[in-house]
Amino acid sequence: MAEIKTKPTDASVEEFLDAAAPARRRADGHALDRLMREVTGAEPVMWGPSIVGYGSYRYVSPSNPRTQGDWPKVGFSPRKAALSLYGLKDRPEGAALLPSLGRYREGAGCVYVTTLDDIDEQVLRRLIAIAWERTDADGAG
Template sequence: MAIKTQPTDASVPEFLDSASPARRVDEGHQIDEIMRAETGVEGVMWGPSIVGYGTYRYVSPSKTSRTQGDWPKVGFSPRKSAISFYGLKDLPDGAALLPELGSYTEGAGCVYVKRLDQIDLTVLRRLIRIAFSRGDDPLP
């Protein structure tokens, strides 16, 4: 089975400008600036709501459903209830550093942050660099 979310030609700045509540607009642009600085690449819209940086080949470790496809090395989405970060905890070094981030919660593959001012941006930058360092090899 292939991953359904794919890169699009949609505008990252326009997407970020449409975020709500209003503070998500500013937070989204700030995160985009940090992501571009730490990865050296421009963000690309993945589906209607994820801004991704870089690409790697993902293969699910599940024995029952072998999902595979291209996925951003690191990304985020400024959602209404929280900012969703993708890729920050996938690698061992990122998972080990994550407790230093500040106030966050975790989902299956995401890290959720309620407010950008509740996390350590220096740690976020390190987590982004770790996530972006992943090669094109599938996760173990």
Template sequence: MAEPKTKPTDASVDAFLDAAQPARRVEEGRRLAQLMREETGEEPVLWGPSIVGFGSFHYVSPSATSRTEGDWPKVGFSPRKGALTLYGLKDLPEGAALLPELGGYTEGAGCVYVKRLDAVDEAVLRQLVRIAARREDDPPRA
């Protein structure tokens, strides 16, 4: 089984957020970190070089051909140049059902992209973060 590449680090979340580009991502990153801290009760941890994560869960992939497992943040984000990338918001059925109420976003395979934090409904975002924070470890597979 391959070792997951994205793991928690001891790197400074503040230093990572301060280096975000363009400049508005610094402020948006700080706002998101505070929002996620408030809603999860967790402190942010830098996962790999670019994901600010809150909490963690152990996952086991459902693939029948290769078993992959590891740890991943329950909820997190990366303040990327083109968009804020949000993780964990649609992983649970309750979150996926609420996601259309978020506002301006697009979706990737496992993430949600937001071009401007002000374009989303903060109350819905907070609810999505609370839902994601309740995620538990995946059950072991035989």
């Protein structure tokens, strides 16, 4: 059985966010961290070198059920080109609400946002709450 390579680490979330560049990405990263902590009530954990994750669930790949492992219920990465948001569109309720978010692009497993100013914070809060409700029984995205 293939395991997901991205796993929780002991790296400092604060140090990771403080090192994000450019400055706008750093500010948005800290703002997202505050918002996700508030909505989930969870402390973040670094997943691999670049994903800030909250909670976890057992993931099983829809395209290859032999690929599975733990994955954050919700998370983000303040990448140079955009903020990558994870878990927001995986549940049907989230996918249905996503068009109300504002300006974003979609990737295979994430939502890309150029800046938090481009999106509706209340919709983002609801999307995070929906993702947080996920259980192992929800399985794949």
